[in-house]
Amino acid sequence: MKDILTINNLSILLRKNQSQIVKNISFNLEAGKILGIIGESGSGKTLTCKAIMRLLNEKKFTIKGSIRFKGDDLLKMKEGQINNILGKDISMIMQNPMTAFDPMMKIGTQIVETIRAHTRLSKKEAYFMGMKELKKMNLKGVSEIMNSYPHTLSGGMLQRIMISIALMLRPSVIIADEATTALDVKTQSIILDEFNKIRESGIGLIVVSHDFGVIAKVADNVIVMKDGSIIESSSVYEIFENPQKKYTKELLNSRLLIREMRHA
Amino acid sequence: MTRYIRNKFIGLIIVLIGVTILSFIFSNISSVDPAEAFARRTILNPTTEQVENLREEMGFNLPVHIQYLNWLRNCIKGDLGISLLTKNPVIYDISKKLPATLSIVSLAFLWIIAITLPVSILSALSKDNFFDHIMRMITIIGISIPNFWLGFLMLVVFAIAIPIFDVVAYGDFKGLILPSLTLAIPIASSSIRLLRATILSNMNKDFVIYARARGISRNNIICKHILKNSMPPMVTVFCQNIGYMIAGSAIVENVFSWPGIGRHLVDAIIARDLPTINACVLVIAIIFVLLNLFADVLNCAINPKILQETGGF
Amino acid sequence: MLKKIYKNKQAMVGLIMIFIVLFIAVFAPIIAINDPEEINPMNKFVKTSPHYPLGADQLGRCVFSRLVYGARYSLGISIPTLFILALISISIGTISAYLGGRFDDIFSIISDIFMAFPPLIVVLSLVGALGQGIRNIVAAVVFSMWVWFAKIVRSFVLMEKNKEYIIASKIAGCSDYKIIMSHIIPNILPSLIVCFSTGIAGLMLMISGFSFLGLGIEAGAAEWGSMLSSGRAYLYSHPSLIVYPGICILFTAAGFNLFGEALRDIISPKEV
Numbered sequence: 065m066k067d068i069l070t071i072n073n074l075s076i077l078l079r080k081n082q083s084q085i086v087k088n089i090s091f092n093l094e095a096g097k098i099l100g101i102i103g104e105s106g107s108g109k110t111l112t113c114k115a116i117m118r119l120l121n122e123k124k125f126t127i128k129g130s131i132r133f134k135g136d137d138l139l140k141m142k143e144g145q146i147n148n149i150l151g152k153d154i155s156m157i158m159q160n161p162m163t164a165f166d167p168m169m170k171i172g173t174q175i176v177e178t179i180r181a182h183t184r185l186s187k188k189e190a191y192f193m194g195m196k197e198l199k200k201m202n203l204k205g206v207s208e209i210m211n212s213y214p215h216t217l218s219g220g221m222l223q224r225i226m227i228s229i230a231l232m233l234r235p236s237v238i239i240a241d242e243a244t245t246a247l248d249v250k251t252q253s254i255i256l257d258e259f260n261k262i263r264e265s266g267i268g269l270i271v272v273s274h275d276f277g278v279i280a281k282v283a284d285n286v287i288v289m290k291d292g293s294i295i296e297s298s299s300v301y302e303i304f305e306n307p308q309k310k311y312t313k314e315l316l317n318s319r320l321l322i323r324e325m326r327h328a
Numbered sequence: 329m330t331r332y333i334r335n336k337f338i339g340l341i342i343v344l345i346g347v348t349i350l351s352f353i354f355s356n357i358s359s360v361d362p363a364e365a366f367a368r369r370t371i372l373n374p375t376t377e378q379v380e381n382l383r384e385e386m387g388f389n390l391p392v393h394i395q396y397l398n399w400l401r402n403c404i405k406g407d408l409g410i411s412l413l414t415k416n417p418v419i420y421d422i423s424k425k426l427p428a429t430l431s432i433v434s435l436a437f438l439w440i441i442a443i444t445l446p447v448s449i450l451s452a453l454s455k456d457n458f459f460d461h462i463m464r465m466i467t468i469i470g471i472s473i474p475n476f477w478l479g480f481l482m483l484v485v486f487a488i489a490i491p492i493f494d495v496v497a498y499g500d501f502k503g504l505i506l507p508s509l510t511l512a513i514p515i516a517s518s519s520i521r522l523l524r525a526t527i528l529s530n531m532n533k534d535f536v537i538y539a540r541a542r543g544i545s546r547n548n549i550i551c552k553h554i555l556k557n558s559m560p561p562m563v564t565v566f567c568q569n570i571g572y573m574i575a576g577s578a579i580v581e582n583v584f585s586w587p588g589i590g591r592h593l594v595d596a597i598i599a600r601d602l603p604t605i606n607a608c609v610l611v612i613a614i615i616f617v618l619l620n621l622f623a624d625v626l627n628c629a630i631n632p633k634i635l636q637e638t639g640g641f
Numbered sequence: 642m643l644k645k646i647y648k649n650k651q652a653m654v655g656l657i658m659i660f661i662v663l664f665i666a667v668f669a670p671i672i673a674i675n676d677p678e679e680i681n682p683m684n685k686f687v688k689t690s691p692h693y694p695l696g697a698d699q700l701g702r703c704v705f706s707r708l709v710y711g712a713r714y715s716l717g718i719s720i721p722t723l724f725i726l727a728l729i730s731i732s733i734g735t736i737s738a739y740l741g742g743r744f745d746d747i748f749s750i751i752s753d754i755f756m757a758f759p760p761l762i763v764v765l766s767l768v769g770a771l772g773q774g775i776r777n778i779v780a781a782v783v784f785s786m787w788v789w790f791a792k793i794v795r796s797f798v799l800m801e802k803n804k805e806y807i808i809a810s811k812i813a814g815c816s817d818y819k820i821i822m823s824h825i826i827p828n829i830l831p832s833l834i835v836c837f838s839t840g841i842a843g844l845m846l847m848i849s850g851f852s853f854l855g856l857g858i859e860a861g862a863a864e865w866g867s868m869l870s871s872g873r874a875y876l877y878s879h880p881s882l883i884v885y886p887g888i889c890i891l892f893t894a895a896g897f898n899l900f901g902e903a904l905r906d907i908i909s910p911k912e913v
Contacts, residue, residue, distance in 0.1 A: 117541055143546065151543030158541070163534040166553050168631060177552070178542045213632045229542065339753065346754030354766045468902070472894035474846050476853045477869060477887035484880050521902075575759035579850050583873075593762075594854050597769035609758070609766045617757045 068236050068268050069093040069116070074129035076111050076120070076292075086111055087292040088129070093237065098259065098269040100283030100300070102276060102315070108292040109272045113241045116270075117156060118146050133237070152182040155230035159242040161222035165214035172210030175229060182233055194232070201228045201258075220251035227258055231267075238262060239270045244278055256281050276315060280304065288312050336624060343617055348403065351610045352396050403610070409603030413596060418607040422589060426611070429581070429588030432508045433573045439512035440519060440569065448523035449550065455528060463520065470517025475576065479510040479583035507584040511576060515569050522565060526558040533557075560631045567623035571616035642831070645907045652903035658896030666712035673706035677863040698868075698882055699875060707863040708889055714864040715893060719844045722779050726844075727837055729787045734794025735821055739802060748795070755788035761847065768856045775858060778851060782844065793836050797829040831908045838901030842894040849890050865890050 069092060076086035086108040093099050101109045114120045115127050118138060131138040133154065138146065150156075158164040165174060175194035176187055185193065191210070198206045201224050214222060223243065230238050240259070244252040259282045262269055273279055279286055279300070286303045288296040288311070296309045307313045367374035367382050374382075390398070402408070408418040451463045486506060487493045493506055530536065531554060539549050578590030585591075589608060596604035646652045665672055674694065681701035689696050695704040737748040755763075763785035764778070771777040801807065802825065810820055849866030852858040858867055865886040872882030 119537055119540055147543045147545055149543070150541055156538070156541035158534060158538050160534060164538040166535045166539065166557065167633060168556050169553070177544060177548070181543050181545065181548075215633055226538075342750060343753050343757050346750070347757045350754060350758070351766070354763070354770055356770070468895055468898055469891065472842060472846075472891050472898050474849055474853075474866070474869075474887060474890045474894075476850060476866075477883070477890065480869070480873065480876065480883050480887070483876065484883075488877060488880075571759050572761070575761040575765075578761065578765060579854060582854060593765060594856075597765060597856065600769065602770070605766050605769045609762055612762050613758045616759055620757070 066095050067092045068095050068134060069270075070130075070132040071112075071116070072130045072132070074112065074115060074127070074131065076108070076115055077126040077128070079124055079126055082126075085125075085292050086115070089289075089292075089294045090129075091287055091294065091297060093268040093270060095236065095268050096263055096266045097284045098263050098271055098282050100279035100286045101270060101272045101289060102274065102279050102286060103289035104274060106291075107289040109289050110241055112289075113156075113239050113270065113272055116239065117150060117154060148182065151178055152233045153235050154237045154239065155233070155235045157223070157226050157230050157238065157240040157243040160246050161219050161226055162214070162246070164226060165222060167214055170211060170213055171217070171225060175210070175225075175232070178229055179232065197228050197232045198225065200231075201225075203228070220247055220254070223247060223251070223255055224258070227255070227262075231262065235267060237268045237270070239272070241272045242274070243271070245273070245275070252278070253281075288315070332628075336621070340617070340621060344614070347613045347617065348400055348610065349396065351606055351613060352399060354606070354609060356392070356395075408607035408610070411596070411601055411604045413599045413601040413604060418603050421592065421604065422607060422611055425587060425589040425592045428586060429574060429577045429590060432504060432511060432577060432580070432586065432588065433570060435504050435508035436512040436515075436573055437566075437570055439508060440516045440566070443512070443516040444519040444523055448520045448527060449555070451520065451524045452527040452531070453550070463524075467517040467520050470513055471521070473514060475510055475514050476579045476583050478513060479507070479580055482506045482510055483583070507580050507586055510583070511573050511580050515573065519562070519565060519569070523558060523562055526561055527554055530554045530557050556630070560627050563626050563630070564620075564623045567619040567626075568616075571612070571619050574612055574615060642907075646904070649903050649907055651899055652907065655896050655898070655900030655903060658892060659900060662712050662716065662893045662896065665709055666716045669709050669713050673703075673709040675703035675706045677702060677707040677710040695885055696881065698872070699879075702863075704882070704885060707868060708865070708885055710863040711865040711868065711886065711889060712893070714858070714862065715845055715849065715890070718775060718779065718848055719841055722782050722844055722848075723837060723841050725779070725783050726786055726790055726840075727833075729783065730790035730794050731826075731833070733787070734791040735798050735825065737791070738795040738798035739817065739821060739825070748791075752788045752792055755785075756792070758785070760785040760789065761850075764847070764851065765856070768851065773856055773859075778848060778856070778858070782847065786840075786844075790836070790840065794829070794833065797832050798825055801825050801828050831904070835901050835905045835908065838897050838904065842897040842901070845890065845894050845897075 071092065072090050074086060074089050075084060077084050089108075089112065091099070101112070103109045111120065111125075115125075116131055116138065118141075120127065127139060129139070133149065138149070141149075165171065169177075172191060172194060175198075176190040179185060179190040179193055180187065183190070195206050195210060198209060203209060203221070203224060209217065209221070209225065217225070223246075227243075244255050247255065256278065259269060259271065263282075263284075269282075271279065271282055283300045286296075286298065286300050287294050288303070288309070290311055296303065296307065296312050298308075303312065304316065307316055364374070364379050367379045406419055408422075410416070411418050411421055414421055447463055451460045454460050483506065493502060535557075536549060536553060539553055544553075575590070577586075577588050578594050580586070581588045581591040582594060589612070593605065593608040595601075596608065646656070681697070683701060685697065685699060685701045695708070698704055698707070733748065737745045760782075764781040767781035767784060768777055771781065807820060807824060810824060815824075849864070849869075852862075852864050852866035853870045855867075855870060858864045861867070861871065868886040869883050872879070872886070875882050
C-alpha cells in the first residue's frame with residue numbers, strides 16, 4: 065500500500081526548559097487505512113496530531129524531525145502553503161464539537177468560508193456545495209442547519225457536520241483527535257461507522273483515543289504511546305492477540321469486555 | 329425573544345424610577361434649607377416671614393413623597409425648575425451646554441475606537457515582543473495619569489511650548505482636539521488592556537484552532553473570528569465609557585475652559601444651585617441608562633447566544 | 642504565592658513604588674525640610690536651592706515639603722476609603738451571592754439603579770448637597786462606588802460557591818458562617834486584592850480630581866490635586882508648579898496599578 069504520511073524521528077520540545085515531550089517517534093499512514101493512536105492523557109498523542117497539522121505554537125515548542133505528506137515536508141512549509149493543505153488535503157475532526165465552531169457565526173457561513181479558502185467557487189456555489197455535502201451525511205433539515213448557530217445544535221449533530229466538513233474537499237488524510245470522547249455511546253457508534261465508510265473511500269485516517277474500545281472497532285494498525293514514546297506498534301490483531309509490552313497488556317486488561325464485543 | 333425584551337423593558341422602567349428617586353434624594357439630603365438659600369439669592373436680607381412664604385410657594389413645606397411626585401410630574405413635563413444661579417429654566421441651560429460636551433465626547437469616542445482597535449490587535453499579535461512591552465508600559469501610565477494633569481501637559485506642550493493650538497479655543501473644530509484627546513487617552517489605555525486580554529484569551533479557544541485546521545488564513549481568523557468574538561464585552565465597555573466621559577467632562581472642561589455640562593454642574597455645586605445639580609445628575613444618569621440599553625441591544629444583534637441564555641429569569 | 646510575587650519583576654517594581662510613597666507619608670515630618678504651610682512672601686517662586694529643593698510656590702511655601710506631606714493626604718484619604726468600601730462591598734456582595742433568592746434579586750435591582758450613575762456624578766452631586774470637607778468626600782465616594790465593588794465581589798463568590806468542595810462541606814454539615822469565613826473569603830482573597838489594588842489607584846485619581854475642582858479638601862492644603870489647582874494660574878510662568886504634583890499622583894497610581902496587574906497575571910496565568 066502507498067504511504068501518504070510519513071513521520072520520521074519527530075520530537076517535540078518545550079522551548080522554556082527544553083524538556084522533551086514527544087520523543088523521536090516514527091510511523092506512517094497508508095491510504096485507505098485507519099491508524100489508531102492510543103495512550104493515556106499526557107502521553108503526547110494530541111501534541112503529535114497538532115504537530116502534523118502545524119497547529120502548535122512555535123514560540124512555545126521546538127519541533128524536530130520530518131513529517132512528509134506525499135513527499136513534501138510539512139514542517140518546512142511556509143504558512144501560506146500549509147494553509148492550502150489544511151482543510152483540503154489534511155483535515156481534522158476535533159474533540160469537542162460544542163466548542164470547535166465559532167459561536168458567533170452561522171454553520172453555513174463557516175462551511176462556505178472553508179470551501180472558499182480552498183476553491184474558486186462563489187459564495188452561492190459554495191453554499192450549495194455545502195448543503196449537498198451535508199445531505200450525504202444523512203442529516204435532516206439541511207437548510208435549517210446551514211442557517212443556525214452552533215449552540216442551537218446537539219453535539220452529535222455538530223460532530224457529523226464536522227465530519228462532513230472534513231470530507232467536503234476530498235482530503236487524503238483525516239485526523240480525528242478524541243473525536244468520539246465527548247459523545248454518548250449511541251452517537252459514538254454512528255460516528256465510528258462513518259469512519260469505516262471513510263476508510264472505504266481510500267482516505268487515510270488517524271484516530272486518536274484513550275479508549276481501546278474505539279480503536280478496536282475501527283483501526284487497522286495501532287500505535288501505543290507512553291510518556292512521549294511509541295512503545296508498541298503493530299496491526300490491531302497483533303496488539304489484541306499478542307501484546308508485547310506489559311503496559312499494553314495492562315491497558316488491554318482493563319478493556320477485555322470491549323474485545324468480547326468486537327468478536328460478537 | 330419577546331420575553332427577553334419585555335424583561336429588559338420592565339427592568340428599564342424600574343431603573344428609571346430608581347434613578348429619579350435617587351437623584352431626588354441626592355439633592356434633598358442637603359443640610360441647607362433650600363427656601364432660605366433661594367430667599368437669600370432673590371431678596372436682600374430676607375425676613376423669616378419671607379422665607380416661610382417662599383417655602384410654601386415652592387412647595388418645600390409638603391411631605392417629602394409629595395414633593396417627589398410633584399417634582400417627577402414637572403420633570404416629565406420637561407420642567408426641571410429655575411436655576412438659582414442663572415435664573416433661566418434649568419432645562420434651557422442644559423440644552424445650551426449639552427451640545428458642547430457631546431461634541432468633545434463624540435470626538436473622544438472616535439479617538440478611543442481609532443486607537444484601541446489597531447493597538448490592541450497589534451499588541452496581542454506581537455505578544456511579549458517589543459511593541460507589546462512598550463504599549464503595556466504606555467497604557468499603565470495612561471490608566472494612572474490624572475486626566476486634569478494630562479490636560480495641562482497638553483496645554484503646556486501644544487499651546488505654549490509648541491503653539492499649534494490655542495489655550496482657550498471654544499468654537500471651532502481645532503479647539504476640540506486637545507480636550508477630546510485628554511478625555512480619550514486614559515479610557516483608550518484601559519480599553520487597550522481589556523481588548524488585548526480578550527483577544528489573547530480567545531486566541532487559545534477551540535474554535536480558533538479548528539479554523540486554522542480548516543486552512544482559514546491568519547488574517548481571516550483574526551478579523552472574522554477572534555475580533556468578532558471579542559466584541560461583546562467591548563460593546564458594553566465602550567458604551568459605558570461614553571457615560572463616564574460625559575461625567576468626566578466635569579474635570580476636562582474645567583481645564584480647557586470649555587462651556588459644557590460638566591463645568592456647568594461644577595459651577596452649580598460651588599454655588600449650591602440645587603435645581604441645576606439635580607437636573608444635570610438626572611440628565612446624565614438617563615443618558616447613561618440609555619447607553620447601557622443601547623449596548624444590550626447591540627450585543628443581542630451581534631451575539632445570537634444572549635437571547636437564548638438570558639431569555640427568562 | 643509570595644515567592645511568585647518576589648519573582649515577578651512588575652509586581653516588585655509596583656510594590657517598591659507603593660512602599661516609597663508609604664515611607665514618605667509615614668516619615669513626612671522627618672523628610673520635609675520646611676514647614677509645608679509656612680508662608681514666606683520673600684521667597685515667592687524662588688528657584689531650586691539647597692534650602693528649597695524644588696523651589697517655592699506663589700506664597701513662598703516650599704514645594705518639596707508640600708509634596709512630601711501630600712503623600713499623607715493622598716494615602717490618608719484613599720486607604721481608609723478603600724477599607725470602608727471593602728468592608729461594605731465584601732459583606733453585601735458575599736451575602737447576596739451566598740444567600741441568593743429574593744435577597745439577591747433585591748440587590749440586583751438596587752445595583753442596577755446605582756450603576757445608572759457614573760460614580761463621578763454621584764460624588765459631585767453628593768458633595769454638592771452635603772457640602773465640602775474630607776469626611777463628605779469619603780462618604781460620597783463610598784456611596785458612589787460600593788455597588789461596583791459589591792458586584793465584583795458577588796461574581797467572585799458566585800463562581801466559588803458552586804465549586805464542589807463548597808457543596809461537599811455543606812453536606813458535611815459546616816455552618817454557612819464557617820463556609821463563608823474559612824472557605825469562600827480566603828479563596829477569593831487574591832482576586833479581591835487585585836481588584837482593590839487597581840481600585841485604590843482609581844480612588845486616588847478621583848479624589849485628587851475633586852480637590853482639583855476645588856471640592857472636598859480646603860483650598861491651600863498640601864494635597865497634590867489642590868496644589869495642581871492653585872498652580873494653574875501660573876501655567877505659563879511657572880509650569881513646574883503643576884508638573885511636580887502631577888508626577889506624584891502618576892507615580893503613586895502607577896505603583897498600585899503595576900502591582901495589581903502583576904498580581905492578576907500571577908493568580909490567573911491562563912490568560913497570559
